[in-house]
Amino acid sequence: MYSIIARPFEIILFNAGISAGFPSPAADYAQKRIDLTQKLILNTEATYLFRVAGDSMEGIGIYDGDTIIVDRAIVPASNNIVLAIVDEEFTVKRFFKRGQVVRLLPENPKYKPMELREGQELRIWGVVTYNLRKLY
Numbered sequence: 607m608y609s610i611i612a613r614p615f616e617i618i619l620f621n622a623g624i625s626a627g628f629p630s631p632a633a634d635y636a637q638k639r640i641d642l643t644q645k646l647i648l649n650t651e652a653t654y655l656f657r658v659a660g661d662s663m664e665g666i667g668i669y670d671g672d673t674i675i676v677d678r679a680i681v682p683a684s685n686n687i688v689l690a691i692v693d694e695e696f697t698v699k700r701f702f703k704r705g706q707v708v709r710l711l712p713e714n715p716k717y718k719p720m721e722l723r724e725g726q727e728l729r730i731w732g733v734v735t736y737n738l739r740k741l742y
Contacts, residue, residue: 646675646735646736647675647677647735648677648679648680648735649677649678649679649680651679652677652678652679652732653675653676653677653678653679653735654675654676654678654732655673655674655675655676655738656673656674656676656689656696656698657671657672657673658670658671658672658673658674658698659671661714661716662697662698662699662712662713662714662716662717663687663698663699663712663713663714664713664714665712665713665714665715666687666700666713667737667739668687668698668713668734668737669739672737672738672739673737673738673739674689674698674734674736674737674738675734675735675736675737675738676689676731676732676733676734676735677732677733677735678731678732680732680733680735682701682730682733683701683703684701684702684703684704685700685701685702686700686701686733686734687699687700687701687733687734688700688701688710688730688731688732688733688734689730689731689732689733689734690710690728690729690730690731691727691728691729691730691731692710692720692722692726692727692728693726693727694727696731697710697720698734699711699712699720700712700713701730702719708721708722708728709721710728
């Protein structure tokens, strides 16, 4: 777990849509500096980085070795991706709650949903807000 640095980190943003299909003609490439902390972090004092281990969330693009941003100040809602603690072990899953039914859902068909059994303890540690993945 890494805590987030609260000081601003600015990087240049080119204000142009980049085609992921066919190349587009040259456009006005106006640029400005943006603060990545403002873009990626809602609550600096309650935000942490975690390294993911495992493949249970590959279906939504969270892979083994990725770094996720987790915000503890966000109240978890059904369908959020959360960092949960089940019986003192961290896990990243989709949170499902309807009435008294609570499940932690993987995003990989190799795994079954986690349903709490009598005596198990579940704590939602925070809500995953971003996934940072190195592409090379």
